[in-house]
Amino acid sequence: MVKVGIVGGTGYTGVELLRLLAQHPQAEVVVITSRSEAGLAVADMYPNLRGHYDGLAFSVPDIKTLGACDVVFFATPHGVAHALAGELLAAGTKVIDLSADFRLQDANEWAKWYGQPHGAPELLDEAVYGLPEVNREQIKKARLIAVPGCYPTATQLGFLPLLEAGLADAAHLIADCKSGVSGAGRGASVGSLYSETSESMKAYAVKGHRHLPEIRQGLRRAAGKDVGLTFVPHLTPMIRGIHSTLYATVVDRSVDLQALFEKRYANEPFVDVMPAGSHPETRSVRGANVCRIAVHRPQDGDLVVVLSVIDNLVKGASGQAVQNMNILFGLDERLGLSHAGMLP
Numbered sequence: 001m002v003k004v005g006i007v008g009g010t011g012y013t014g015v016e017l018l019r020l021l022a023q024h025p026q027a028e029v030v031v032i033t034s035r036s037e038a039g040l041a042v043a044d045m046y047p048n049l050r051g052h053y054d055g056l057a058f059s060v061p062d063i064k065t066l067g068a069c070d071v072v073f074f075a076t077p078h079g080v081a082h083a084l085a086g087e088l089l090a091a092g093t094k095v096i097d098l099s100a101d102f103r104l105q106d107a108n109e110w111a112k113w114y115g116q117p118h119g120a121p122e123l124l125d126e127a128v129y130g131l132p133e134v135n136r137e138q139i140k141k142a143r144l145i146a147v148p149g150c151y152p153t154a155t156q157l158g159f160l161p162l163l164e165a166g167l168a169d170a171a172h173l174i175a176d177c178k179s180g181v182s183g184a185g186r187g188a189s190v191g192s193l194y195s196e197t198s199e200s201m202k203a204y205a206v207k208g209h210r211h212l213p214e215i216r217q218g219l220r221r222a223a224g225k226d227v228g229l230t231f232v233p234h235l236t237p238m239i240r241g242i243h244s245t246l247y248a249t250v251v252d253r254s255v256d257l258q259a260l261f262e263k264r265y266a267n268e269p270f271v272d273v274m275p276a277g278s279h280p281e282t283r284s285v286r287g288a289n290v291c292r293i294a295v296h297r298p299q300d301g302d303l304v305v306v307l308s309v310i311d312n313l314v315k316g317a318s319g320q321a322v323q324n325m326n327i328l329f330g331l332d333e334r335l336g337l338s339h340a341g342m343l344p
């Protein structure tokens, strides 16, 4: 049994970790932290978890109790894992960080996009970017894993087959992405109010979003050269879900793109390449650790359109984090992650 600690148990990704781990046959959550809710029983805050975590209550973060766990998940704002990861690693505890603290390999780039100095640059060399479809072998040996962001997961999985095969014009990629409101976290803000987000939709951060350098880093690696990417996120009136519509120009029209995508993901338990002509819906992955992809070439032209959907809280965060844990501890990668999506 893997002994699990969670720092930041009251946010959306924290409670999603609890929901998924409640069904995990080889993991037991023994510590869950919240400074504001310390002492409160988990099931008193989250009634959906009644009967699953009897006796487990939030506690203030404490290195000694967290360091007694086999693995600690950070479901916290940026900067928290910087401060605590080193001590946990020294105690022999593995760290899976859902925040962006260790996603960018360049500390200066991180500081530029996150507006504060990188708090643990000495750990960057050993941090592994936790996208299993790319880094499975490194994840197996890792001590510190950076779980990819939600937009970066959907966008990279959609572009990877084209770039790895050298089939796309890497200088002109476009990612037009829509997110549900839970992507903004559970903290109260005017922009997340029901009356601000329902019955309306808008783009934001067109000038530059902090996921841009993360996506570029992954795509550069897949292409083996610099990439030019325009990334436009949108906020949409749904709670969960990311829908990425990706555009690239193909350099060879003769290639069977459907076969290329099917072959690339044939052995991936959590990437579903849909039949030719499909239009994946975000609700088909709601609650599921799945990225569902369809590839199109409208009017048989040069432009490829890839549609990629995930649940931002599952394959875009907590599900992917559990998938990383399974790989890290030599377990079946699918354990605790077999939920289907929810229709309607």
Ligand SMILES: NC(=O)C1=CN([C@@H]2O[C@H](COP(=O)(O)OP(=O)(O)OC[C@H]3O[C@@H](n4cnc5c(N)ncnc54)[C@H](OP(=O)(O)O)[C@@H]3O)[C@@H](O)[C@H]2O)C=CC1
Pocket (backbone or CB within 6 Å): 007, 008, 009, 010, 011, 012, 013, 014, 033, 034, 035, 036, 037, 061, 074, 075, 076, 077, 078, 080, 098, 099, 100, 148, 149, 150, 182, 183, 184, 185, 186, 187, 312, 313, 316, 317
């Ligand atoms: N929402 C999403 O779709 C996704 C989110 N993420 C990332 O996951 C992380 C968590 O996001 P989300 O679940 O939305 O969380 P929230 O930001 O809503 O919640 C944060 C949690 O962290 C705790 N916390 C805050 N500050 C500290 C601190 N200094 N020390 C210890 N604990 C702290 C809070 O509890 P308390 O203050 O009581 O201690 C709370 O439980 C973020 O980095 C987010 O960017 C990643 C992918 C997708």
Ligand SMILES: CC(=O)N[C@@H](CCC(=O)OP(=O)(O)O)C(=O)O
Pocket (backbone or CB within 6 Å): 098, 099, 100, 148, 149, 150, 179, 180, 181, 182, 183, 184, 185, 211, 233, 235
């Ligand atoms: C809808 C919405 O606001 N989404 C968030 C991104 C989701 C997220 O949490 O990003 P990290 O994983 O990098 O923390 C945003 O645009 O900032």
